[in-house]
Amino acid sequence: MITASLLRRRSRMLIALLSIGIGATILSGLVTIAYDVPRQMGAQFRSYGANMILLPAGDTVLTEGTLEKALEVIPEENIAGASPYRYVRLDMPSRQQSFTAAGTDFSQVVKTSPYFSVEGDYPSNPREILIGKEIADTIGAKIGSSIQLSYKGSASDDGNGAADWTAGAHLMGSAEGFNEAVLTVELTLDEDARIASIDVDASSQTEEIGALVGTDREYLDQFIGQTLPVSADALSGATISSQAVVNAVNSARSGENAQALELTGIYNVTGILSTGGEEEAYIFMSLTDLSKLTGEEAPDGSGSVLDVAELSVFADVNELEAYSEDIKRENPEINPRLVKRVAHSEASVLGKLQALVILVTVVVLLLTMICVSTTMMAVVSERRREIGLRKALGASDRSIRTEFLGEGLFLGGLGGLMGVALGFGFAQFVSVHVFGSAIRFQPLLLPVTVVVSMLIAAVSCQLPIKRAVAIDPAIVLKGE
């Protein structure tokens, strides 16, 4: 009978249904968004870069291996990216200048520093590098340029070439020759530390060139009697690989590892980086390339040595702090730090956003309640006579109350269902247009919205019901 009575009084009920429906729509929409906002914004915020950095604690060494272990603390799906960094000074012999090179993992850099603006491409193959705009401007390099870089090591480094260039030393060196093939040299120094003999192993070069360099004694003999480092200008009769031979000679040092080192290499510029920050003065290369050049390996074999790792984590400040504690506890050799500026501004923006959503939700709920209450009030006064009649026919206060409450709950339920569907559409629309990503449907929202709408309807009906119950059948039936 309720549905029949509702159906025949559609216009009024439609207004009530619509107001509940719209209220429920906005409610479920906003709740969906509020629920999804941290996730949405989290993804947005991650474009501001890393929010946690890992440093070696005290005298310990941070390596790829320890970084991997530290990351185990954070659930994988919460890690947006983790970029390892090793900073080393490299020389550019062609310009007799040195620059800071950063060895990293480009697949992670894209994630931890999405604001990096690269003209060209990120390096994807060995021997490819990304150079900062400042360097590109200084040295006039373009995408596709080849740059020679060499590593001298630090002053205290035992592998320092100069330290090995002593009288009577037997030295080995290597460098990249033509076609990326490695060329090695063997030197002996006389008592004045001048080159006494030189042998070039160019077997890995193509046959003609290898033959040229390896057998061109006339060319090689020019090295005899020279002091290290050798300047290429002092040589004549150069072949294609002559610079490579000079590089190999200058990289020569003693020791068993000398042969494994590539102290110099030629790199291809694939991209130029603009950030507006200090990164523009850096050269970026893969960690693998860098450690090949420097020969640096963690003593325990756990990969390359790192100076710092930048982490971008989907988490709020509290979660970040918890992760940081966990990392510190499980990995005493690591010193995690939050990038406070990023983490805190995220938290405050999120807090404000959620407060706003809650405020809007409350206001919408109140408006819905006022609207439903007003509509029901109008319904009651419209149906005054009818209510009086029903009472005269024997309706108890209770049955009047039940009838209106039933109508209210029915409308609330129906409006709630409407709201769930429309609300999801609304949230999806907002999400796609504001955050640029789709949201998932929260199944729990269905019962919650329906129950909340029914509750709102029930509460809104209280005053109208009170009015309805107060109607005196005698007064209503008396007059016209």
Place this chain on the structure above:
Amino acid sequence: MALLELKNVSKIYGELKALDNVNIKVEKGEWVAIMGPSGSGKSTMMNIIGCMDKPSLGEVLLDGVDISKEPQKRLTDIRRDKIGLIFQQFHMVTYLTAVENIMVSQYYHSMPDEEEALQALERVGLRERARHLPSQLSGGEQQRVCVARALINHPELILADEPTGNLDETNENIVLDLFSQLHNEGTTLIVVTHDPEVAEAAQRTIVLEHGRVAREVINENFGKNR
């Protein structure tokens, strides 16, 4: 024992005595007409008898129960169980069909029973109009539906306040015939009217003036015409 007895009943609105020390007795099965000029207190009295109002003074005994002392909730129960009401303005639920209007009364009394409701409509000659909304029925037809609604729960007492006030001669006669049938079945009827013809259909007429019983007239010709 009388079905209804008003003992020294007064209804006072401020200075105005709408009813002033009224004493009336109505026996079970009796058909009584109430007449009187406008404002003489007829409706006031009907409301009190119909448990929709309480007297300021006096007792109203309905089936031996003093309804002037009963709480509101009990009054609703008594009205529902014992009384059928018919009004001058018919008063139907506008968005319900004829049969549904009757079922509303059943619903509050016990259980809606469509078959029984249709039989009641049959009795007032409107079975084929069962699915019509009030707006699709004439005034006379609406009042007949209201009669059917009043008798559906088999009340002991039917109270009708100007039931023919808005009806033409033909429909007035149909309603009076229905009353006559109900009377023959033993239902007690109290009918307020301005129309002497309607009053003459009753066994006895009580005339009110200024809230007092002015006189009572026994209808000598009762039952002769019908």
